[in-house]
Amino acid sequence: MEDIKAYIESGILELYVLGEISAEERLQVEAMALKHPDIKGEIDAIEASLEEYAAANAIDPSANVRERVLNSMLINLGDDRVFPDKESRQADNVITMAPTEINFYKYAFAACLALLIVSIAVLVNLYDDLRDSQSQLISLQLEKQQFTQRVNLMDTQLSVFRDSTFRFIKLKGTPKTPASVMTVAWSPVKKKVMIDMAGLNLPKNDKQHQYQLWAIVDGKPVDLGVFDATAVSADSADMKEMKPVAAPQAFAVTLEKRGGSANPTMDEMVVISNI
């Protein structure tokens, strides 16, 4: 115990705490402290009093040092956390303003871009709609034209039936083609001759031949024109106008070579009717 007391009073523990002894002595002191609680207690007391002494002599470093020191401590952590001083953060409004301004332009640019994309999409849609509408309009116009044509045709047909000067003459089949029948409309006043193509019932002619309508005037055949006995399409005229004739005694139809003949081939007469 005497040894320990002498050891404590030698002053080596104070120098140990101040870090002023060689590495050998340091290890020696640490070994002693482990063995003897008194020495450990003495070291603790010296440390505590010197810490208090330093605290009593403390001087605050200037406020900006805090951030600098903390940043340099943490910089090697790969840590970009900043330690702004709380007071300066409140005082300095410029620092907080700057990033919001940058953000405004960033968001404004993003908004413009989004608007542009939406606009293009709407434009493409509208363009498609416009094209659809235009094609519909064209087909409607075509339909309308067809209807107009058809109405005009029917008007002219109707006018023929309304016209009281027209006489409707039914041409009957000859013994060669007894089933054949056709109707000719003739106006002695207007000298007009028309064939009712819808009511026509003749054997179909081939491409080398055509039917020819004749009027018998003063016992002689007069050419009134040629026509085809084919299927009647919707938009073709139902009433075919032939060459005019003033006072016929009869109408007859013969099958002639395409384009018609100067004189009728009597063998090929299909229908005839006297007036």
Added chain:
Amino acid sequence: MSPRAKISLSEDELILALRNREKRGAEALYTMYSSSLYGVILRIVVEETAAEDVLQETFVKIWHSFSSYSAEKGRLFTWMVNIARNLAIDKVRSKDFKNQAKNQDIENNVTFIDGQNNTVYKPELLGLRDLVQTLKPEQKAILELVYFKGYTHVEAAEELGTPLGTIKTRLRMAIQALRKNFN
């Protein structure tokens, strides 16, 4: 209250946080100990900018070599203040610092001298004044030299013209007086 009270952890909590390299550990360390360490550093280095540099070096060194601290061997502050004192002494003895001190411009001289005087007039030192009243002059001198001027006890013996053994005894007595004062 001093700003040291803002973030405070117990020494054990602080040591754990520093071991885990937590950000709050670094913050608490600075808050709890920067003033005490700066008080020691500034008295050794005197010039404020250089003292701030040393304070920064001290904290960086504490942070990066914390694994070499062992709580069984002593208090955290003892370990830290020895780092601070060694770095401060290195700074004062470095060529750059000496040249800089010699080559002070005349304009800067005024502020430099003011800076030196300031350490005497700092209000923080008022506490020291009161405390030092309870110490005998020779005890006060040895503490100032060893703790705040960065002298080794050998250098202090030369400076005061006193035998080494006497210096050791005086240092012990001075610290004993401090212990009584704080208890």
